[in-house]
Amino acid sequence: MQESFKAPLVDSAQRLGVALTEQQISLLLRYLELLNKWNKAYNLTAVRNPEDMLYRHLVDSLSVVPWVKGEQIIDVGTGPGLPGIPLAILFPDTHFTLLDSNGKKTRFLTQSKLELGLSNITVVHGRAEEFQPEKPFDQVISRAFSAIENMVSWCGHLVDEQGQFLAMKGLFPEEELSSLPEGYKVEKSHVLDVPGCDGERHLIIIRKV
Secondary structure, eight states, rough: HHHHHHHHHHHHHHHHHHOOOOHHHHHHHHHHHHHHHHHHHOEEEEEEOOHHIIIIIIHHHTTTGOOOOOSSSEEETTTTTTTHHHHHHHHHTTTEEEEEOHHHHHHHHHHHHHHHHHHHHEEEOOOOOOOSSSSOOEEEEEEEOSSHHHHHHHHHGGGGEEEEEEEEESSSOOOHHHHTTTTEEEEEEEHHHHHHHHSSEEEEEEEOO
């Protein structure tokens, strides 16, 4: 898998404006191997084909790299570590908390952290609305976690007053944004052109007002 997927990974990342080091390429592809291996036994994702995983999971996660900033970021409803693990590989000086309520998935996250040597990851098994961090995060990111209204309601206590919510979505979530609770505003929205992925992809950036 390492050699056969290396060129398409590098090419896709370049098309997204992301330059990968050899170490990052190796770690991303090792993560893909782990995901594929564990998925056969634990059903971590509905995507079964490794090539589809490459584009629909890895490359899709890398599409938000230009907007990731801060020292402390939480990925809520991370599932098997998407986009958290690829982003942790890309940003070794940023600490990522990966939160999910599914025990099978958090066990996979813990194993991935160990095997890939990612010391900038903390795995939390729990629900976003119940998690009480020591201090708020610079960014809360989610990929198909829930409706945006739920995301800001359940995770409002997790983000710093100057922090941001990064919601990764498919179609532009017009209806969801019309239900955005008071106290929050859309700072920006971006159309994401993700190589190898059919259908629309959007990043919605929200902050407190």
